[in-house]
Amino acid sequence: MTDRETLEGIINKLYEARAVNNIDALMSHTGPGFSFCLVGSGKLAPMAQRVCEPAAVDTAMRGLVADWDMSQIKTTRLYVDGDTVFAHRAGLIRYRGGREIHTEYLDRFTFKDGKIIDLTEFVDTLMVAETTGLVQ
Structure with missing residues (x-):
């Protein structure tokens, strides 16, 4: 098991990379077999499906x-x-069309040998569906 300080440091570095859209730095914290899932209903499909294969994750x-x-x-x-x-994260997000929304969400990271092997995001799925135009 990795110690708390190390895990917190990895998470902080990952979010720093995400804030500046540095995908390579973001993905450098993931391990073999990394999977990602945005938790949501079928209305968010295909966004709300677990992805595991490297090409799908990318x-x-x-x-x-x-x-x-x-x-x-x-x-x-x-x-x-x-x-x-x-x-637990909160603040202003901006969707590609320029729409800004105040939101909060929860990320769950699972680690193995100091690398992230799973990231599951719990977001306001109605806000995502409305913002992306999936529902009116």
């Missing part, structure tokens, strides 16, 4: 970085339980 991450400016989101609290870290 496509998902590049899409998120291209579509969502998260430079003004801040971590309000980190919770560490063994090799699992929960990050």
Whole structure:
């Protein structure tokens, strides 16, 4: 098990990379078999499906970085339980069309050998669906 200080440092570096849209730096913290999931209903499909294959993860991450400016989101609290870290984040996000929304969400990271092997995001799915035009 990786110590708390190390896990918090990795999460902070990952969010720093995300704030400046540095995908390579962001992905440097992930381990083999990394998976990502945005938790949501079928209305968010295909966004709300777990991706595991490297090409699918790359496509998902590049899409998120291209579509969502998260430079003004801040971590309000980190919770560490063994090799699992929960990050509560809040602030202003901007969707590619320029629409700005105040929101908060929770990320759950699972670590193995000091690398992130899973990231599951719990977001306001109605806000995402409305912002992206999936629902009116």
